[in-house]
Amino acid sequence: MTSIGGAEMVDWNLAVATATRLVRPGPEISREEARAVVAELRRHAKASEEHVRSFTRMIPEGHEPEDTPVLVVDRAGWIKANVAGFRELLRPLLGKMQDRRPGGPGGAVLGAVGGKVTGVELGMLLSFLASRVLGQYETFAPATRELPASAKGGGRLLLVAPNIVHVERELDVDPHDFRLWVALHEETHRTQFTGVPWLRDHLKGEIQSFLEETDVDPMTVVERLREAAQTLSGAGRPEGERGEGEGRSLVEIVQTPAQREILGRLTAVMSLLEGHADFVMDGVGPEIVGSVAEIREKFQQRRAKGASRLDQALRKLLGLDAKLRQYRDGERFVSAVVGEVGMDGFNRVWTSPNTLPTKAEIASPADWIARVHRKPES
Template sequence: MESSARETSAPALINWELAASTAARLAPAGPTLGAAEIATAVENLRLMADISVQHVHDITGLEAARDLRDSSVLVVDRASWAKANTQSFAVMLEPAINKMLEDRRGAIAPGTANVSGAITGSQLGAILAFLSSKVLGQYDPFSALARDSTAPAGGRLLLVAPNIIAVERELNVEPADFRLWVCLHEQTHRVQFAAAPWLRHHMLDEIANLSGHLLGNVDSLMERASAAAKSLKDRTATGATPGRGVILDLLQDPEEKAALSRLTALMSLLEGHANVVMDAVDAGIVPSVKTIRQRFNDRGTDRGLIEKFIRSLLGLDAKMRQYADGSKFVREVVAAAGMSGFNRVWESAEHLPTEPEIHDSKLWLERMGL
């Protein structure tokens, strides 16, 4: 007979299907396009994704770029992006949820879990609905690990067509140039994971470790969440700097903070590297790249109150600062050791920089003997 932990399954604690359907229902409408326009945009995005691979190879020097398959590039709408992320979240959180259920065997009734799952699923869906109109593209390394997934073993690249089109119209830039510019960033992430086949499971282990700490302290989680929400409300009311975000405020235990530090360093490295690749792109690759950069960077200065609140909740502004630190790390290492020296980060998990090393590249260079 199966245990209570098995009866109260991971999907019951978070209703992933409800999260996906809620996101699809709440996602803002995208730009109006005719059938022919949609078909043309999808074809062009696929073309730009394919063209960008060689440029990424030339800039990074990573041979893994040569083996990328077009089949793992998906041009999606907002609802499909949200559904894909619920699948990845399920993969990332399942180990921690199952461990929590095993540790609390018999303490969570199936009925209670289902109600909790519906609430959590709805909340996650609302967050995904907000993000679904903001994300231009995303490399999903965990899709191949999802149940019943038909994704290629190397993960999949998602290009959110309505968002890309909306932004290129908003900025009044050349569509083909902007699409290539976006694809260069996202294809860099594909190359990173292709160059480091161990990275997918390493990242999954780190996420499971962090979420395991959070869920393992579930008895104090609601109390900490309440205090963090009050802090956010106070900061918003007074106009204070948002800080790290409510989600990060939940972390108090030293082990939780250490787990977050490792993930922060990894994400800073991945995004910083992708940003450096984009910055290496000149007019010979994207003719209007200077205009795109200027207008794209300027668009973030005029956000509404609700968007600012949600960004504060998720800590997205803090996240952008971390990515800037990652870019600085990559540039300094390349300047000191060349691209081949920097590419040692993809050889093993032991070569990944720590958070202190992200902030002081000399520490990493010394550890690597460069």
């Protein structure tokens, strides 16, 4: 994969090894308890299918969408799955960077060193995330011997058992209710992608367009990072004269103008998907999750405060605060639209890329309703 002289641009094996070595151990649990948790999560994932489909009405009656596997994994399994996904998504960008690498032995040596450094950095990032993710629908996941995926180009649902157990204990909530509540959220993501055939390719196209705009010239990247650091620190500017980048994450600031435009569209789509999952989770929850109100309240408090100051700093640096805003803003959008035009009216959002909300419409649901539901002029 993207190598010169045998040196890969990213040492993927080193990324897995680093992340697996650095990730925190999971909660203490006996072998029998672990087996029971895995079996229960699989049952909940299966049961959630019917509940989510009935509530969302995204899957027409009698239609069976593409089947995607449900995998209950540990933290190391989540790391391996995500490295495989990154490798698939970044393939075009790494090929582009390979073309810009100096030729000859010097370029090969630089590539070997750079690939290992990047592998370690990616591993450190994944070790941070691996203990925090409860579940994930992997949209672009390639199938491997250890991690199967759907037959039509990827897709699998991951439930990270040790993290779910850790959070249910931390929140002191009913473990059976919490596991079902998490399964409902992740099953909604699976329903979104299996019930909307064009969504996967659309999202992949946007991500590839974003990557194609990446500046691969090292000096350009260094200059952009320098500007970003100045923006974050406010260096050389008196109070009241700080630029529009103030308050944004480093991830946002280093983007090119074209990337910011694409990122706006991606943010809108991700806000829709995450908000819809939260809306469905809470909509279905009262019927089958007895303690859903307590779970939601405690979980929202946990989301808002973060685990520590270090956790908050890393979330800001990596742009993960934007993820939290996506849940909140997206759910407000879905709730407002369903309240105004009903579930079937909301489901027009899945008609085509043109009916997806813009970033501005996520903040103003009435504008989306006016655009998509406006009556044709007579």
